[in-house]
Amino acid sequence: MKELSLHILDIMQNSITAGATLVTLELIEDTAADILKFSVTDNGKGMTPEMAKAVIDPFTTGRTTRKVGLGIPLLKLAAENTGGGIELSSEVGVGTVISAVFGYSHIDRQPLGNMAETMLGIFTSHEDIDFVYKHRHNDKEYSVDTRELKKILGGVPFTQPEVTLWLSDFLKENEQELYA
C-alpha cells in the first residue's frame, strides 16, 4: 500500500464483509504530539478471541479467516515501522474496533493520501450501510454522517450522478480546508 488512506479503505472493507450496518472512522493528525492515528469501529458479527489473534499473523491465516487475509498484517507492519502499532478488540455479535497509531514525522510513515477518494468509494458503494467519518488535523476538524446526508436526500441515491459529484467536491473541499 502506498498511502495510509488505502490501508483505511482496506480495513473498512473488513467491516463491510463482517456485515456491519454502522461503521465509524475517526482519523486524527496531531503534529504537536507527533502522531497520526485512526480507528475503525463497526457493529459487524465480530470475532472470537482466537480469530482476533490469528488475523494479525499472516502465516496463521487459514481458509476460515481468508476474508481478512493480508490487510491487517500489512497495516500492522506499516504502523510498527513508524514506532507505532495496532490494537484490535472484538466481540462476537457486538462488533470490532481496530486502531492504528503512526509516528507522524517518522521517515517511514506513508503519506495519508487521498482520503476524499477513499470515502467517496466507500459511501457510494455501500448505500445500505451507514458511515460516520471524523477527520481532525490539529485544531481543525470536520465530520460526515451518511445518515444525515440520506435524510436530506430523501431516497435519492448517492450514485445519482449529481449527488456523486456533489459528494466528491464536498469531501475534497473539506479535506483541503483541514490543511489551509
Added chain:
Amino acid sequence: MKSLADLEAIRKEMLEKVTLRKDDEQGVRIVVGMATCGIAAGARPVMNAFMEDTAKRKLEHVTVSQTGCIGMCRLEPIVEVFEPNKEKVTYVKMTPEKALRVVAEHIVNGNVVTEYTIGANE
C-alpha cells in the same frame, strides 16, 4: 464551499425527474475488484475515475460497484463490465486513464477496448 443546502436543492431537482438511477437489470454494471490485492495495485483511483466520469456524462443506466478478490491478483486492478444480453468483458491492469477510454469507447460507443482485456494480456 459545498454545503448541505446544495444537497437539498439536488434532491428537489431529482425528485422532479421521473427516472432515478437504480440498479435495474437492463443497465450496464461496471464492477471493480477492491480486495487487498486490488487496492494495493491501484483499484481506488480506477473506481473513482469510472464513478466521476459516468456521473459527469450523466450515464444514468450505468452503475459502478465493487467486488472482492476476483482470483487473478497479478492482473489487478481488474474491472468487469456487464451489459444486458452480452458477454461479460474483463479488463485487466487498469489505470484511471484506461478507465476514461473504456467509458468513452465501450460504455458510450459500444466498442470493447480489446487491448485492455484479459484476452489480450494473457
